[in-house]
Amino acid sequence: MDPFDRSDRPRWQADAPAPPPATDELQAAHLRTLRQLLLDGRSATATLEHWCTMHALARPARVRALALPGTGTAAPAAVREALHPSAALMLRHRRVQLTCGTRVLSVADNWYLPALLSPAMNTRLDNSDEPFGRVVSPLVFRRMTLHDETFWPPHVDQDGRIVLQMHALLLDPQQRAFSYVVERYRDDVLP
Secondary structure: OOOOOOOOOOHHHHOOOOOOOOHHHHHHHHHHHHHHHHHHOOOHHHHHHHHHHHOOOOOOOOEEEEEOOOOOOOOOHHHHHHHOOOOOOOOEEEEEEEEEOOEEEEEEEEEEOHHHOOHHHHHHHHHOOOOHHHHOHHHOOEEEEEEEEEEEEEEEEOOEEEEEEEEEEEEOOOOOEEEEEEEEEEHHHOO
16 A cells, blocks of 8 residues: 555545634624725615625614714814814714614714705704614715724724724715714624
8 A cells, every 4th residue: 555545534534624714814804894895885874784784693784873972072173174164064963873783883973064964864863863874865975984994803992892993074966075974893793
């Protein structure tokens, strides 16, 4: 018998699949994919609902915005510079948790110019759990990411175990910035 002939080896050893990637590697790969989808997407809300459907994170995969304390927080200088509020264009702040089923996907701070939205949109934002992106979707806005940062392993702060942070502007069809959002995605967004 040839010493290199391994016909005596059980068949299951010859055909054993490669071990699955380590959990950390798989989670980091999911995070890279989600980041790219958010960068390419027109709306974080639509992207998150698609993500939740793809990974069966909840049924139905509907994102809701649950109000958090801190609404009315003064806008940082970067927000004021980007949105140019004035007496005619008052600035409003909305702080929410975006959830899908029982998962908290992200915590978002959104400063926006209500004068550039319809009265119906402002009413829905004030009186519902609908995410900003869904409410303002009739504006056919464009999302422009200003800055993003990933954290792997997750960064722990008052908003939870954060894996991704994004700063973005929403622009209307006339290219006027009407919203500045800071989104902090929690590790619960990962499947």
